Amino acid sequence: MSLEKITNPFDARHWIGHMEAEYRYTLGIAGERFFKEIKENERIMGVKCPKCEVVFVPPRLYCEKCFAKLEEWVDVGKRGEVYTYTIATIDIDGKRLEKPQIYALIKFDGACGGLIHRIGETEKVYIGMKVEAVFKPPSERKASINDIAYFKPAE
Amino acid sequence: MCEVAIVGVGCVGFRPITLELSYKELMFEAAVKAYEDAGGIDPRKDVDVFVTCAEDYLEGFSIFDEFVPDQLGAALRHLFTVSGDGMLGLATAYMLIKTGHFDTVVVEAHSKASDILTYMDIVNFGLDPIFNRPLGGHPYYIAGLEMNRYLHDTCTTEEQCAQVVVKNKKNAIANPYAAYGADVTLDQVLCSKTLFHPLKKLEISTPADGCIVMVLASEKVAEKLTDKPVWVKGVGWCTETPSLETRDWTRAIYTRLAAEMAYKTAGIANPWRDIDFAEIHDMFAYKELQHMEALKLCDYGEAGKLTEEGLTALEGEFPVNASGGLLGMGFGLEASGLQKVLEVVLQLRGEAGSRQIEDVEAGLAHTWRGIPTATGAVAVLSNVK
Numbered sequence: 001m002s003l004e005k006i007t008n009p010f011d012a013r014h015w016i017g018h019m020e021a022e023y024r025y026t027l028g029i030a031g032e033r034f035f036k037e038i039k040e041n042e043r044i045m046g047v048k049c050p051k052c053e054v055v056f057v058p059p060r061l062y063c064e065k066c067f068a069k070l071e072e073w074v075d076v077g078k079r080g081e082v083y084t085y086t087i088a089t090i091d092i093d094g095k096r097l098e099k100p101q102i103y104a105l106i107k108f109d110g111a112c113g114g115l116i117h118r119i120g121e122t123e124k125v126y127i128g129m130k131v132e133a134v135f136k137p138p139s140e141r142k143a144s145i146n147d148i149a150y151f152k153p154a155e
Numbered sequence: 156m157c158e159v160a161i162v163g164v165g166c167v168g169f170r171p172i173t174l175e176l177s178y179k180e181l182m183f184e185a186a187v188k189a190y191e192d193a194g195g196i197d198p199r200k201d202v203d204v205f206v207t208c209a210e211d212y213l214e215g216f217s218i219f220d221e222f223v224p225d226q227l228g229a230a231l232r233h234l235f236t237v238s239g240d241g242m243l244g245l246a247t248a249y250m251l252i253k254t255g256h257f258d259t260v261v262v263e264a265h266s267k268a269s270d271i272l273t274y275m276d277i278v279n280f281g282l283d284p285i286f287n288r289p290l291g292g293h294p295y296y297i298a299g300l301e302m303n304r305y306l307h308d309t310c311t312t313e314e315q316c317a318q319v320v321v322k323n324k325k326n327a328i329a330n331p332y333a334a335y336g337a338d339v340t341l342d343q344v345l346c347s348k349t350l351f352h353p354l355k356k357l358e359i360s361t362p363a364d365g366c367i368v369m370v371l372a373s374e375k376v377a378e379k380l381t382d383k384p385v386w387v388k389g390v391g392w393c394t395e396t397p398s399l400e401t402r403d404w405t406r407a408i409y410t411r412l413a414a415e416m417a418y419k420t421a422g423i424a425n426p427w428r429d430i431d432f433a434e435i436h437d438m439f440a441y442k443e444l445q446h447m448e449a450l451k452l453c454d455y456g457e458a459g460k461l462t463e464e465g466l467t468a469l470e471g472e473f474p475v476n477a478s479g480g481l482l483g484m485g486f487g488l489e490a491s492g493l494q495k496v497l498e499v500v501l502q503l504r505g506e507a508g509s510r511q512i513e514d515v516e517a518g519l520a521h522t523w524r525g526i527p528t529a530t531g532a533v534a535v536l537s538n539v540k
């Protein structure tokens with residue numbers, strides 16, 4: 001132990017470790033179908049529980065409420081409503097963003113859940129605002145959540 | 156079945172940074188204090204089981220549990236790790252003793268947050284890799300999303316959230332285990348930078364380093380080791396869906412169900428009346444209010460008003476976070492739950508110094524695993540068996 005006051009953390013004897021950890025996350029059956037529909041058909045799909053009569057977005061193969069197996073796919077439309085939003089002013093490193101980024105949880109009519117995404121083409125946002133998905137051009141789509149560029153205000 | 160008591164506690168920290176001690180030395184110091192506090196037990200022969208609580212990513216190790224025995228006196232003894240908050244370790248210790256097979260169990264949890272150079276990347280790695288992570292950004296935007304909807308649905312105000320910060324940071328000044336005690340004004344909180352609207356910079360707890368070790372014992376051993384046992388009257392825990400999209404955004408149901416589980420065992424019908432004070436997870440200021448409601452300390456949407464009226468202040472009718480909370484003590488990562496339990500133990504023993512609450516018999520400790528989780532745990536403790 002040093003008896004002198006250390007003022008710079010890197011003056012304490014240390015070893016820098018770096019965790020190399022890369023993963024490939026497969027989408028699974030529900031994810032494959034969901035992102036294929038987005039990429040190829042610009043459709044946002046949910047899946048309905050026959051027992052609970054709830055449509056889940058994002059889709060999954062099992063019901064979180066009753067544990068039933070889910071197989072009935074439903075198109076929930078491209079338009080939704082801002083359930084909640086926030087405006088981030090810093091990035092993950094704590095640096096100030098030049099342009100604040102609006103994030104929202106968008107819920108779709110008749111569905112449980114929704115999608116968390118960016119809001120674009122506006123600086124004004126409020127809870128209850130109607131929004132619509134803006135898809136990237138087909139050539140730029142990769143079957144990812146970012147195939148939706150953002151949601152924009154819908155008339 | 157036998158009753159279970161906390162018979163010893165040891166805490167080192169909490170401090171913004173701990174350069175001179177390695178994580179092992181931090182654990183060793185806390186363990187020495189705890190064993191001393193538990194009537195001077197020898198961990199090499201007087202402890203039946205050791206439970207440590209740690210998450211590999213926060214430690215910078217794969218299989219971190221292999222690195223914990225020596226500094227606790229637990230080498231070649233019966234030890235395992237719970238990959239979660241310290242309060243889940245406490246619940247595990249409680250259950251082990253309740254089986255009747257074990258009399259003395261040690262629980263440990265720590266934070267060496269200052270060793271983590273890319274903490275936010277680890278938090279970010281907790282997000283769903285398919286639906287959420289590709290959107291990028293600082294993961295605390297999820298707290299901004301939640302706070303906004305919570306305020307919208309409950310009519311809680313930004314001032315009421317800011318009041319939590321003023322209260323907790325002030326309480327922390329009197330707590331030697333707190334890293335971030337301060338006299339801040341409501342205006343200072345409200346005028347601090349809005350990082351994730353409506354969440355402001357001073358409403359976000361800052362990580363801190365520290366370690367807490369606790370010794371739990373069965374009734375028959377407890378009364379031999381200490382004349383100030385603190386009885387564990389009930390524990391509970393719960394996890395909601397990981398899906399941010401479908402979970403409840405305003406009611407912290409994971410906490411509600413964890414509390415109901417603990418209250419049932421403890422025989423608590425009316426928590427505000429039957430319990431004297433609470434330590435509640437306040438990683439973000441609004442979470443203290445949301446959790447108060449989930450813990451049934453008040454009606455949905457009422458916590459902000461009670462806070463504004465001073466009922467949860469140190470000198471109020473039902474003090475919340477007399478320790479200074481995580482906003483004042485510092486966010487101890489997986490040790491958060493034990494930070495809460497520690498304060499409840501000190502208060503129930505009458506050892507909380509100038510922040511001591513008068514005439515207390517029962518206290519509530521609550522924890523949450525932070526963004527982006529929906530996992531909570533609750534413990535009800537009492538100095539009366």
Ligand SMILES: [Zn+2]
Binds near residue numbers: 049051052053064066
């Ligand atoms: Zn169902």
